[in-house]
Amino acid sequence: MIGAPPAPVRKRQDQSGSEMNGSLVVVDDVPAEFSERIIEAYHGRPNDMFSIALSGGETARRCYERLASTADTQIDWWKVDVYWSDERCVPLDHPDSNYFLARQALLDRVGAANATYPMRCEEGPDPYQLRVGELGKFDVVHLGLGADGHTASLFPHSAALNADPGRLVVMNEDPLGNNPHRRMTLTFAGIARARLVIVTVSGEEKRDALRRVVAGDDIPASRVHADRVIWLADHAAADGLPNP
Numbered sequence: 001m002i003g004a005p006p007a008p009v010r011k012r013q014d015q016s017g018s019e020m021n022g023s024l025v026v027v028d029d030v031p032a033e034f035s036e037r038i039i040e041a042y043h044g045r046p047n048d049m050f051s052i053a054l055s056g057g058e059t060a061r062r063c064y065e066r067l068a069s070t071a072d073t074q075i076d077w078w079k080v081d082v083y084w085s086d087e088r089c090v091p092l093d094h095p096d097s098n099y100f101l102a103r104q105a106l107l108d109r110v111g112a113a114n115a116t117y118p119m120r121c122e123e124g125p126d127p128y129q130l131r132v133g134e135l136g137k138f139d140v141v142h143l144g145l146g147a148d149g150h151t152a153s154l155f156p157h158s159a160a161l162n163a164d165p166g167r168l169v170v171m172n173e174d175p176l177g178n179n180p181h182r183r184m185t186l187t188f189a190g191i192a193r194a195r196l197v198i199v200t201v202s203g204e205e206k207r208d209a210l211r212r213v214v215a216g217d218d219i220p221a222s223r224v225h226a227d228r229v230i231w232l233a234d235h236a237a238a239d240g241l242p243n244p
Contacts, residue, residue: 019214021229030200030201031063052142053084054085055085055144056087056102059200060144061105065105068105081117139195142197153179155178169187194226209221210233
């Protein structure tokens with residue numbers, strides 16, 4: 001029996017930037033807050049099934065490990081369908097694979113999910129485009145923030161930033177060479193099909209990029225839209241931003 005989520009206990013500061021898309025939530029513990037938000041979204045889902053698109057990176061790893069350790073009695077994983085927001089074009093068992101990260105940090109720890117839909121670069125983007133189109137809406141899309149302002153695999157000056165509005169999934173690469181591997185990624189239109197986007201931001205190396213998002217500067221992450229967008233940042237990343 002899956003119980004109701006506990007009443008959240010948070011030490012946080014909430015602020016909505018006048019220029020940024022969504023709300024900035026500054027917290028002591030990003031993985032703990034992420035886990036609570038996912039549990040809340042799961043219990044508030046409009047349908048019996050719950051769909052989530054996962055991300056990559058070390059902040060995501062910590063978030064998924066925390067979710068696996070805290071949500072075992074709060075989420076029925078047999079009602080969860082798992083997608084990915086982006087993937088590196090490497091084998092799925094490669095250490096750089098976002099699928100591999102999610103499997104290690106989350107899926108193997110919770111035992112199972114109803115279905116998992118890895119991005120497979122060798123198939124090209126069309127099969128994933130079709131699957132996302134058939135889904136209709138993601139309940140949650142989880143994203144990170146790169147120090148260069150990218151999110152998912154939507155890099156500055158890359159072709160995917162100008163994808164046709166009907167394209168939900170494309171291949172992309174970093175034209176500046178700062179991020180290795182060719183990628184498959186959701187486009188901004190694909191991300192916008194989320195009921196909730198959660199962007200997790202940790203560490204002082206992300207501080208300038210987060211400041212630019214809050215200011216509404218023209219960087220890829222500033223273009224994220226969805227029904228709701230929440231930016232979860234720790235104090236190191238949010239240091240120097242205006243107080244709410």
